[in-house]
Amino acid sequence: MILTLTVNPAIDRNIVTDRLVFEDRSYILSTSESAGGRGINASCVIQAFGGQTRAIVTSGGKTGARLEQYLCGYGFPVEIVRIRNPIRTNLTITDKTGLTIKLNELGPRLSRSELARLEQAVQTHLQEASWLMLCGSLPPGVPGSFYARLIEAARARGVRTLLDTDGEGLQAGIEARPTVVTPNQQEAERLLNKALLTRAHWVEAAERIRRLGAESVVLSLGSRGALGAQDQRIVEAVPPAIEVVCPIGAGDALAAAFVWAMTEGKDFASALRWGVAAGTASARLPGLKFATLEQTREIYNDVELRVI
Numbered sequence: 541m542i543l544t545l546t547v548n549p550a551i552d553r554n555i556v557t558d559r560l561v562f563e564d565r566s567y568i569l570s571t572s573e574s575a576g577g578r579g580i581n582a583s584c585v586i587q588a589f590g591g592q593t594r595a596i597v598t599s600g601g602k603t604g605a606r607l608e609q610y611l612c613g614y615g616f617p618v619e620i621v622r623i624r625n626p627i628r629t630n631l632t633i634t635d636k637t638g639l640t641i642k643l644n645e646l647g648p649r650l651s652r653s654e655l656a657r658l659e660q661a662v663q664t665h666l667q668e669a670s671w672l673m674l675c676g677s678l679p680p681g682v683p684g685s686f687y688a689r690l691i692e693a694a695r696a697r698g699v700r701t702l703l704d705t706d707g708e709g710l711q712a713g714i715e716a717r718p719t720v721v722t723p724n725q726q727e728a729e730r731l732l733n734k735a736l737l738t739r740a741h742w743v744e745a746a747e748r749i750r751r752l753g754a755e756s757v758v759l760s761l762g763s764r765g766a767l768g769a770q771d772q773r774i775v776e777a778v779p780p781a782i783e784v785v786c787p788i789g790a791g792d793a794l795a796a797a798f799v800w801a802m803t804e805g806k807d808f809a810s811a812l813r814w815g816v817a818a819g820t821a822s823a824r825l826p827g828l829k830f831a832t833l834e835q836t837r838e839i840y841n842d843v844e845l846r847v848i
Contacts, residue, residue, distance in 0.1 A: 541592045542799055543669040543699075544579035545662055545690070548647040548679040549597045550630040551606055552576030554788065554828050560635040569636075572827055575610035576630055578675030578704055578792050581830065585796035585818060587616045589833045591803060594619065594669075596661050600648060601626020619661050623654045628679075638784035638823070647679030655682060662690055666697050671799050673702045674713065675792070684708025688716035700802075703754070704795050706730065714752045721754040722795045725761055742767045743774055743848055758798060758812060760791050760819070765843070768812040773847070777812045779820040780842040787823045793830050794819035813843045 552574050557566040579595055586593040593616050599607055600623040607627060611618045625648030633641045650658075666672065672694045674687045687709045691701045700719040703710065706727045714721055714731075728745050729736050736745050746757045746769035756770035765778045797818030801811035817840040821831030831839075 541594060541669050542583075542586050542671045542673060542803065543662070543665050544583045544586075544593060544595045544673040544675055546577035546579030546595065546597045546676055547650075547658065547682060547686070548628070548677045549575065549577035549580060549599070549607055550628045550645070550647070551603050552828060553629060553631050555631070555633045556786075556827065557633060557635050559637075560633065560639050560641065566635070570827070573606075573610075574828055575607050575614070576828075578795075579673060580611070580614075581789050581792035582673050582675055582704075582796035582799075583616050584614060585793050585822075585830045586800050587614070588830060589797065589800045589836075591800045594665060596621065596658070596665065598623050598648075598650070598654070598658060599627060600624055603627045603629055619665065621654070621658045621661050623648060623650055625649060632788055632828075634786050634788065638787055640787060642788075644677075647677065649681040650679060651681065655686070659686075659690065663693060666694055666699050669694075669699050670803055671700050671702065671719075673704065673795065673799060674718075675702075675704045675795070677706060678709045682709075684712040687713040691716040691718050702795060702799055704792075711752075714749065714754050717753045717755060720756045720758055720798070721749060722758045722760060722791075722798070723749070724791050725759070728759055739776075739848075746774060756808060758794070758815065760794055762787065762790070763823075765816045766794060766812060766819075767848075768808060770808045775809045775812060776846040776848055777809075777816040778844045778846065779816050780839065782820055782824050782839075784823045785826050786828070788828050789830060790819035790823045793822040797836065809845055813845055814840060817843050
């Protein structure tokens with residue numbers, strides 16, 4: 541079973557416009573609302589692929605009540621850790637070309653007792669998990685070491701870990717030696733304090749992040765695919781050219797499909813290929829939607845693996 545944790549979930553409000561331009565009007569074509577958060581998205585993909593997953597999420601306030609209503613229809617078990625403050629609302633605006641603006645709230649402040657209950661929920665379900673996916677930002681009041689503690693707890697129980705976050709949580713978490721860390725290009729640039737503009741930069745970044753403590757690294761590069769580093773080996777997964785409809789959540793699909801493939805017994809390079817295929821297939825869909833296993837398989841054979 542793949543256990544996902546979303547410490548800072550949200551109600552995602554998604555708006556599709558005809559175009560995104562400065563100093564001129566745009567027209568809204570559609571709006572939608574859904575339960576948001578990287579771990580929730582990962583569980584959706586794993587469920588769609590036929591894998592077993594459980595999502596652990598925080599929930600508070602009226603926005604939390606709406607989140608729980610949405611989660612009831614997702615088809616996988618969810619552990620709710622209730623908090624006092626309302627969870628956040630995020631806004632994403634995308635035009636017909638795929639150009640996207642994301643406006644995220646910081647999230648609610650968590651108390652020490654709430655954080656302790658959240659950690660206990662993870663500890664309880666580790667006994668049934670093969671992987672723990674630690675996904676998304678840490679809200680105010682949560683120390684950067686929180687993910688690191690959970691990585692150490694999972695390792696003690698023989699559970700593999702994926703870390704997908706930013707900022708202090710990413711830096712401290714890497715030092716705890718997760719099985720794999722999956723930063724996107726912008727997150728890696730902030731971590732290393734360096735612009736990553738060329739393939740040579742990407743390779744150097746993946747190697748540096750692995751030396752910081754991660755067993756392996758998957759550097760997500762958007763439409764350019766991903767770079768994977770494991771055991772002194774660098775592999776690049778290059779997707780086919782597609783018409784991007786909505787790139788929201790493509791990185792979440794990549795991380796989830798990677799872990800799903802690893803649980804299916806695939807090797808690192810094949811899992812990277814599955815991840816890039818899932819992200820690419822999801823980017824072809826309108827709104828916040830994730831590709832099915834069949835839609836991902838259609839892309840998989842067209843993803844090129846290159847050993848660097």
